[in-house]
Amino acid sequence: MERFLSEDFLLNTTAARQLYHGYAEGMPIVDYHCHIDPKEIFEDRRFENITQVWLGGDHYKWRLMRSNGVDERFITGDASDREKFQKFAESLPRAIGNPMYHWCHLELKNYFGYEGVLNGETAQQVWDLCNEKLQNDPAMSARGLILASNVAMVGTTDDPCSDLEWHKKLAADQSFPVRVCPSFRPDPALNIHKPGFVEYIAKLGQTTGKTLDSVEAVCQALSERIAYFDENGCRAADHGLDYVMYREVSSEQASETLRKALAGQAVSREEAEGYQTALLLHCAREYKARGWVLQLHFSCKRNPNSRMFTALGADCGYDCIAVTDSCSATYALMDALERENNLPKTVLYSLNPADNEWIDTLLGAFQSSEVPGKIQHGSAWWFNDNKIGMTQQMESLANLSVLGNFIGMLTDSRSFLSYARHEYFRRILCSLLGRWIENGEYPADMEYVGGLVKDICTNNAVRYFGL
Numbered sequence: 107m108e109r110f111l112s113e114d115f116l117l118n119t120t121a122a123r124q125l126y127h128g129y130a131e132g133m134p135i136v137d138y139h140c141h142i143d144p145k146e147i148f149e150d151r152r153f154e155n156i157t158q159v160w161l162g163g164d165h166y167k168w169r170l171m172r173s174n175g176v177d178e179r180f181i182t183g184d185a186s187d188r189e190k191f192q193k194f195a196e197s198l199p200r201a202i203g204n205p206m207y208h209w210c211h212l213e214l215k216n217y218f219g220y221e222g223v224l225n226g227e228t229a230q231q232v233w234d235l236c237n238e239k240l241q242n243d244p245a246m247s248a249r250g251l252i253l254a255s256n257v258a259m260v261g262t263t264d265d266p267c268s269d270l271e272w273h274k275k276l277a278a279d280q281s282f283p284v285r286v287c288p289s290f291r292p293d294p295a296l297n298i299h300k301p302g303f304v305e306y307i308a309k310l311g312q313t314t315g316k317t318l319d320s321v322e323a324v325c326q327a328l329s330e331r332i333a334y335f336d337e338n339g340c341r342a343a344d345h346g347l348d349y350v351m352y353r354e355v356s357s358e359q360a361s362e363t364l365r366k367a368l369a370g371q372a373v374s375r376e377e378a379e380g381y382q383t384a385l386l387l388h389c390a391r392e393y394k395a396r397g398w399v400l401q402l403h404f405s406c407k408r409n410p411n412s413r414m415f416t417a418l419g420a421d422c423g424y425d426c427i428a429v430t431d432s433c434s435a436t437y438a439l440m441d442a443l444e445r446e447n448n449l450p451k452t453v454l455y456s457l458n459p460a461d462n463e464w465i466d467t468l469l470g471a472f473q474s475s476e477v478p479g480k481i482q483h484g485s486a487w488w489f490n491d492n493k494i495g496m497t498q499q500m501e502s503l504a505n506l507s508v509l510g511n512f513i514g515m516l517t518d519s520r521s522f523l524s525y526a527r528h529e530y531f532r533r534i535l536c537s538l539l540g541r542w543i544e545n546g547e548y549p550a551d552m553e554y555v556g557g558l559v560k561d562i563c564t565n566n567a568v569r570y571f572g573l
Contacts, residue, residue: 110223111211116493116533121550122540129556129563130532134258135525136567139344139401139516141263144272144286146522148279151248156236157187160213161194163520165423170206171197172423182418188233195229205492205530212526217251248522249282255525257284258564259573261516263344264288266295266331267313270338277339285573290335290343290398292328296385298367299378307368319368321360321381325388332392341571342399343389349430350404352438355380383439390443394450397572403487405430405458427457427489433464440472440481451477451570453513455484459498466506477570479511488518491527496534510558513567532563 108114117123153159161167168181174197179185181193201207214220218236222228240246245254252260264270268288276286294306311318314327332343353376355363363377373381393400407428409415414424436454443449449472454465462483469481485491486499503509515531517524539555542548548555567573 111208111215111221115208116530116537117540118537119540119544121543121552122537124552125540125556125559126533126536128552129559130536131529132256133532133560133563134256135528136259136514136564136571136573137257137517137525137528138259138261138342138399138513138567138571139263139289139518140260140524141518141520142260142522143520144262144264144276144288146248147252147260147282147286148272148275149248150250152246153240154237155187155191155240156233157191159240159521159523160210161187161190163421165421165425166206167194168423170194170201170204173197174200178418182422191233192226192229195224195232196226199223199225208530209524209526212529213523216526216529217246217254217523249284251522251525252284255528257525258568259285259287259571261287261289261342261571263291264335266290266292266328266335267309270335273338285339287342288335288338288340289401290332290340291346292331292343292385292389293346295324295328296345296382298363298381299373299375304368304370307364319361319365321357321364321384324364325385328385328389329392332389332396336396336398340398341573342401343393344401344403345386345389346406347402347404347432348406348408348428350402350432350435350439351379351382351386352435352442353379353383354442355384357384360384386439387442390450391446391448394443394448397451399451399453399571401453401455401484402436403455403457403484404432405456405461406488429458429460432456432461433468437468437471440468444472451480451482453482453484455487457488457490459486459490459495462499462502463506466502469507479508479513479566479570482511482513482570483507485513485515485531491518491531493534496531497538500535500538510561511566512562513570514562514564528563532559535559535562 114123117126171181171194176193176197180190218239220232220235224232270288273288295310297303307318310327314330316323316327318324318327360381363373363381367373390400405428407426409420409424410426411424440449465483469483472481474480483503486495500509503512515528517527543550
C-alpha cells in the first residue's frame with residue numbers, strides 16, 4: 107500500500123518517477139492566468155491566520171462545505187475565522203476522490219511542513235502550526251510564498267479601467283524578481299445583456315474622456331485602454347463568455363443595440379450577440395497587432411441559484427458547467443479573423459469536458475508558423491482541474507493535436523498557496539507520459555521526453571507569451 111502523499115504521489119511507474127523528479131519538479135512556474143490582487147503582492151501582505159489565506163475567497167472550499175450541510179454563517183457569514191476553519195476541517199475528510207483533498211494536503215505539506223491529515227480532531231493542531239508560521243516566519247508573506255513556489259511570472263486579471271497602479275509599482279521595484287503582468291478583461295463592456303452594463307459604459311467613458319454612444323466610440327475607448335495596458339507589460343487578454351457567439355451585423359445595427367441598452371430597454375439575444383461579436387472582433391484585431399494572447403473561457407452557467415445570488419452576489423461558489431453550442435461560432439469567429447490575417451494567438455477553455463474533441467480538431471485548422479501551437483486547448487479548467495479532467499484533456503490533445511506544444515497549467519486562483527496545483531498537474535502529466543513509456547507506446551528516451559516535460563511545465567508558456 108502506497109503511503110498517502112508520499113514523494114512519489116501519483117507517480118505509479120518508474121518512468122513517471124524519473125520524469126517528475128528529474129525534469130518537472132524543479133521547473134519555474136509561469137502562472138499566466140490567476141486572480142491574485144497585485145496590491146497584495148506589492149504591499150507584501152501577511153495573513154493573520156490560515157482561514158484568511160485559505161478560505162477568504164476560495165469558492166471551491168465554500169462549495170465543499172455547503173455540500174456537507176455547513177450553515178452559510180460558517181462559510182461567508184460572521185462566524186469567527188477559527189470557527190470557519192473548524193467547519194472546513196470537519197468537512198474535508200468526506201471529500202475522498204476530490205482534488206480539494208489533495209490540494210489542501212499538498213499546501214499544508216509544502217508551505218507549513220505538516221505531513222499529517224486535516225480533520226475535525228487535528229484542526230486545532232493545524233490551526234496553531236499554520237498561524238505560528240504565518241505570523242512569525244518572514245518567508246510566509248505574499249512575496250515570500252511566490253518566491254518559495256519558484257514562480258517566474260504571475261498574470262493577473264484586470265479591469266480595462268484600472269490605472270494599473272500596483273503593476274507600475276511592482277515593475278519599478280527591483281527587489282522583487284518575479285514578473286507580474288496585467289491581463290486585459292473587458293467582459294463588463296461586452297455583457298450588454300447583463301446587470302451593470304450601463305454603469306460600466308459610463309465608467310469606461312469617464313476613464314477615457316469619451317462619450318460612448320456608438321459601437322465605434324466603445325471600440326475606440328477599448329483601443330486606448332489596450333494601448334495603455336500594452337505600455338504596462340500586458341501579454342494577454344481574457345474573455346469570460348457564457349458561450350462563444352458569432353453574429354455579423356453592421357456598425358449601425360450594433361450601435362442601435364447599444365443605444366437601446368443605454369436607454370434602459372431590453373435587448374434580444376440576437377441583438378446582444380451582434381454587439382458582442384463586433385467588440386470581440388475589434389479587440390482580437392488589437393491583440394493581434396500587439397502580439398498578445400487571446401484567452402476565451404466559455405460554457406459556464408453563472409449564478410443559477412437566484413436566491414443565493416441575491417443574498418451573496420457573484421463569485422461565491424454557485425456557478426456550474428453549461429451545455430452550450432459554441433463549436434460553430436468559434437469556427438466562424440476564428441475564420442473571420444484569419445481571413446483578414448488578424449487571428450491572434452488564442453487559448454480556448456471550455457468548462458464542459460464534452461467539448462474537448464472539437465476544440466482539439468479546431469486547433470489544426472488554424473495553426474501557423476508564427477509560433478508552435480498558436481491555437482491552444484487551455485489546461486483543464488475549474489471543475490475539470492482534477493486527475494480525471496486533466497488526464498482527459500491531455501489525452502484528447504495528444505490524440506488529435508500535438509501535446510508537446512501545450513502551454514501547461516495555470517492556477518486561476520485567488521490564493522497565494524494555490525501554486526501546489528502546478529505540482530499536482532505535473533505529477534499527473536508525468537504519470538500519463540510514464541504510462542505510455544512503460545506500455546511501449548513511446549520510446550524510453552528519457553532525455554527527450556524529459557525535455558517535453560520541461561517544455562509543457564514552463565518553456566512553452568515562456569515562448570508563447572513572449573516572456
